[in-house]
Amino acid sequence: GAVVSQHPSWVICKSGTSVKIECRSLDFQATTMFWYRQFPKQSLMLMATSNEGSKATYEQGVEKDKFLINHASLTLSTLTVTSAHPEDSSFYICSARRGGHEQYFGPGTRLTVT
Amino acid sequence: EDQVTQSPEALRLQEGESSSLNCSYTVSGLRGLFWYRQDPGKGPEFLFTLYSAGEEKEKERLKATLTKKESFLHITAPKPEDSATYLCAVSSDSWGKLQFGAGTQVVVTP
Numbered sequence A: 001g002a003v004v005s006q007h008p009s010w011v012i013c014k015s016g017t018s019v020k021i022e023c024r025s026l027d028f029q030a031t032t033m034f035w036y037r038q039f040p041k042q043s044l045m046l047m048a049t050s051n052e053g054s055k056a057t058y059e060q061g062v063e064k065d066k067f068l069i070n071h072a073s074l075t076l077s078t079l080t081v082t083s084a085h086p087e088d089s090s091f092y093i094c095s096a097r098r099g100g101h102e103q104y105f106g107p108g109t110r111l112t113v114t
Numbered sequence B: 001e002d003q004v005t006q007s008p009e010a011l012r013l014q015e016g017e018s019s020s021l022n023c024s025y026t027v028s029g030l031r032g033l034f035w036y037r038q039d040p041g042k043g044p045e046f047l048f049t050l051y052s053a054g055e056e057k058e059k060e061r062l063k064a065t066l067t068k069k070e071s072f073l074h075i076t077a078p079k080p081e082d083s084a085t086y087l088c089a090v091s092s093d094s095w096g097k098l099q100f101g102a103g104t105q106v107v108v109t110p
Helices: none
Strands: A004-007 A010-015 A017-023 A032-038 A043-052 A067-073 A076-083 A090-097 A104-105 A109-113 B003-007 B010-014 B021-026 B032-037 B045-050 B056-059 B062-066 B070-073 B084-093 B098-100 B104-109
Touching: A004 A090, A010 A017, A010 B056, A017 A032, A017 A090, A017 A109, A032 A076, A043 A067, A043 B098, A076 A090, A104 B045, B003 B084, B003 B098, B003 B104, B021 B032, B021 B084, B032 B062, B032 B070, B045 B056, B056 B070, B070 B084
Parallel strands: A010 A109, B010 B104
Antiparallel strands: A004 A017, A017 A076, A032 A043, A032 A090, A067 A076, A090 A104, A090 A109, B003 B021, B021 B070, B032 B045, B032 B084, B056 B062, B062 B070, B084 B098, B084 B104
């Protein structure tokens, strides 16, 4: 159990366009979902925390208007990168918390902005 | 502010050569210490949660231990498939937010 999926696994978009990434917990209901960003050879950086039906809480330095998070249900959260620029290119990973403190991670989405 | 420091940054082992990875942490009110394994281009895979000093957990060739200031991940008789980056993280708030260390990249050669 504790499977988390992400879609798409990779995406290429043009500068100025928006991209939506979906995160689903497949076999459990997630009390909380998290979005991370990871640069090459670096560790995970938490971007935001989201709970179903409420506004996401963003970490310091993360632009909430650029990275829109919607937590539509206990099994689905989406991250929309608005007006993407090349510096937004990165590996985005979501995770879901089942009830304890463990987080289960999705496989990640590689975003390339050209 | 929570801090997590992992050492070494990289570790190269011969198959069968046991070793330990270190995770030192500073946190106000530890709610859990977590170990994950991450393969290139993939999301982290959950390994262990430790909650209090003295606790130990094992899974196949891996054993995690916890003291009040650090955690160790022991790899016994590693195999090439144990090659990965091992991440340590701590949680100190009710939301379960994780603070990650930089990771230890382990390479096991046949």
